[in-house]
Amino acid sequence: MSWLSPSDWQAVVLSLKVAGWATLLSLPPGLFVAYALARWRFPGRSLVNGLVHLPLILPPVVTGYLLLIGFAPNGIIGAALARIGITVAFSWRGAALAAGIMAFPLMVRAIRLAIEAVDPKLEQAASTLGASRIASFATITLPLILPGILAGSITAFAKAMGEFGATITFVSNIPGQTQTLPLAIYSQLQVPGREAEAARLVVISVTLALGALLVSEWLARRIAARIAGQS
Amino acid sequence: MLEISLSHRLPALDLDVDFTAPEGVTALFGPSGAGKTTVVNAVAGLLRPDRGRIVVNGEVLLDTEAGICLPPHKRRIGYVFQDARLFPHLSVKSNLLYGQRFNSSKTAPEFDRIIEMLGLGALLDRRPAALSGGEKSRVALGRAILSNPRMLLMDEPLAALDAARKAEILPYIERLRDEVKLPILYVSHAPAEVARLATSIALIETGRLRGFGPAREILSDPTLAPALGQREAGAVISGRVQEQEDDGLTRIETAGGPVLLPYPAGQPGQSLRLRIHAGDVTLAVGRPEGLSALNILPVTVAELRPAGPPSVYARLKMGDEHLLARLTTRSVEALGLTEGMVCHAIIKAMSVASEDVG
Known part of the structure; x- marks a missing residue:
């Protein structure tokens, strides 16, 4: 694609990598937290619910700043990670972390709704047939919530692709390292006369987002049809 | 167990x-x-x-x-x-x-x-x-x-x-x-x-x-009958299909003698249960004559249990099985029914619903 400059390419590939990892890494904890919130009654449940939603209501700058404090090489978690040789601050990993945390509430909400729509009596029935909790989750609940998991993942992916405030605060705006699509657009707009380059990146953003949405709709329909037994 | x-x-x-x-x-x-x-x-x-x-x-x-x-x-x-x-x-x-x-x-x-x-x-x-x-x-x-x-x-x-x-x-x-x-x-x-x-x-x-x-x-326990519901109380007896008669009736052998039912109830030799509603059983002291009801079974009054005016539940023994009848206090007094008395239980064939046989 000759109309994309190498630096544009870099931003697109980096964005996909960051958003992909953000989605992949927030899926298992998202599934667990969603299940716990949907099915278990435990002390501190409201607190967990609040914490999960925090990135949604805090200014992204604040989330980014808190991440910076925690994950900087001299921060509590950052120092521990540094000892095992992982640096997060000012790297694409940090961008993925920031994007994942910002996308987490959306992921949890979608999966939680899907779990709440599955009758817990089905799990009871599975248990009387000999299935342990894990087995009944894997064989009954999980297949039934696949559309919800897919929807949550796509929303999380889209959110991660578009994440700006927390990323720029936490890992800065380094081309090739942490400069994702939104950050690249922002950089172009800072320089007078670069409107054309910015517009190109905007078109790419819109195309990627729309494409992801269409693919997810199609997948969701297929899964729903398979669950209902019409295919 | x-x-x-x-x-x-x-x-x-x-x-x-x-x-x-x-x-x-x-x-x-x-x-x-x-x-x-x-x-x-x-x-x-x-x-x-x-x-x-x-x-x-x-x-x-x-x-x-x-x-x-x-x-x-x-x-x-x-x-x-x-x-x-x-x-x-x-x-x-x-x-x-x-x-x-x-x-x-x-x-x-x-x-x-x-x-x-x-x-x-x-x-x-x-x-x-x-x-x-x-x-x-x-x-x-x-x-x-x-x-x-x-x-x-x-x-x-x-x-x-x-x-x-x-x-x-x-x-x-x-x-x-x-x-x-x-x-x-x-x-x-x-x-x-x-x-x-x-x-x-x-x-x-x-x-x-x-x-x-x-x-x-x-x-067939008269003390528990009210708990089953007045319309629903009734004993269960077992029977064996004897034969299908020409006029559409089925003859079934029970502990109290043959009982006729107005529909096919199974093949000859087949065992089944008959549920007889307590409200469908009539008692007569002597063997009644000139009655349309087909099933007249000799029974012994085993137990009389008042269930609040005006009704009484009677447990009726026939062979080693029991029927339950729901009667008015007035009829019990008029007939002079007492425990141990021998009388006749009358069951109208048409009153036994097919869902109660099987």
């Missing part, structure tokens, strides 16, 4: 029951909210009672004093829910085989035999969404049996079905009782079902056991 001893406090119910169910179908019978479902849920392990002990065929499933409470998936208790609870994303066949994934023993019930018995052969590839209510019930039944349980719990499995579907399922449950010989705990508030299926009856009211014993005794 199933030993149940439970005490559990719920917001709307204080449950305290204790009984030992023998082989066969034990019906947990009583009005809605009496605590029947709480009992079966405790047996299945879906509810942990405050105090209790549950032993199935010598194996302790629950003993709160000893701190034993097996989780549901280790109890091997098949549960047929009222709402079937089939897994919507699995085919009928996968639903039926679900329990066998977790069954390590080699003594699984024969798949083909159960499929044939429940008439499921044509349904195997369908999804639950494409099944009728009666078909769903049969699949749920098959799924529970094929999980190789030590006993079955059935919580009003027929309550959601119309009369035609009930008539379709009942014979399958009877075959289960007679052929598979699984102990069954059967929850119901429908006396017709209980009369048809139960070997023993546990009568539960507001969390307490009002009566427990063989079905014949409980159903």
